[in-house]
Amino acid sequence: MTTPLLDLRDIRKTYPSESGPLxxxxxxxxxxQAGETLALTGESGSGKSTLLHLSGGLDRPDSGEVVLEGQDIGQLDDAARARVRRMRIGLIFQQFNLVPSLSVAANIALQARLAGKHDPAFAADLAARLGLGDLLARYPEQLSGGQQQRVAIARALASRPALILADEPTGNLDEETGDSVLTLLLDLVAETGAGLLMVTHSPRLAERLGRRVHLSRGRLGG
Incomplete structure (x- = not known):
């Protein structure tokens, strides 16, 4: 067996609530594994987004290990986890998180530049593949929701990260646009050899990924 790209081991996480720790x-x-696509499903409040955030080093578990490429990133301080995210992880959220003052081209290049891994030819190819080739000089406010999501996907992939984490990446899109965006994402992930962990409420979309796990009340279930 090869060493997993991402290995989450006995992860536990609580948050304070009015009735005590939740x-x-x-x-x-x-x-x-590297090159694998995994859908994470479950009802609202089941812990899906929390698990995704822990996987990306955006938070730390109370106990357990978050091992990325053999390194337990849950033991790193905030600055070290930020470096791991910058160099090895691509994040895609429903909110897009584009920088309003930057053009499409600059938004796509942003994370790759921060990581010192900007490849203009690769970024241009991503933009073309995602139907953004004629929009590179525009700004986020001039784009549709689907176009903005494509920019967010291009930005996440432009640094050729080892791990892509996507939280409901088509949740704000209509079904046809969402299907198209997911197809492009899966194609590009396959070509780059990254691993993809995607949170989704949709069984239909989950079926398009290579494997699926289901969270229920903070535990894995059927």
């Missing part, structure tokens, strides 16, 4: 994740273990 266990959001209760002993979750998941592995993801």
């Amino acid at each position: 266990a959001v994740l209760d002993g979750v273990s998941v592995t993801l």
